[in-house]
Amino acid sequence: MTSSRIAVFFSLCLSALLVGCSPISVKGRVIAGQLSVITAVPTGDARLAQEGIPDVRILAVQQINNNRTTPAVSGKHGDFSIPLKGDAGLAKNLTFSVEADGYLPVRVEMPTPTPQQRLLIVLKPLRSSSE
DSSP states (O other), X not given: OOHHHHHHHHHHHHHHHHHHTSOEEEEEEEEEOSSOEEEEEETTOGGGGSOXXXXXXXXXXXXXXXXXXXXXXXXXXXXXXEEEOSTTTTTSEEEEEEEOTTBOOEEEEEEOOOTTEEEEEEEOBOOOTTO
């Protein structure tokens, strides 16, 4: 191999290694529904286009890195992004705890969603005292 081919080969290997170790973010949306549930869905899931709930408090606990806790709050359209630490982000389960004023909270332990998935959080509205 010529030195230029070797340089290109090592550059490609280094790029692949860096992409493999890049930070992972869990992205998703919070919507209202008939029950409170958290699930991973494909990025094209139609429910991700529904009206979102803003200001929802989301807590993700990674079962690596000494149970590292990462908080997030959904934006004005219900969208959120939770950055995970470590290169083993997909290898271990996450525990998600979700709360919002006026909604039934939800908590679940599940495998980390892949980059091709989004986290769909559905929250059931609490009944008002007049119902």
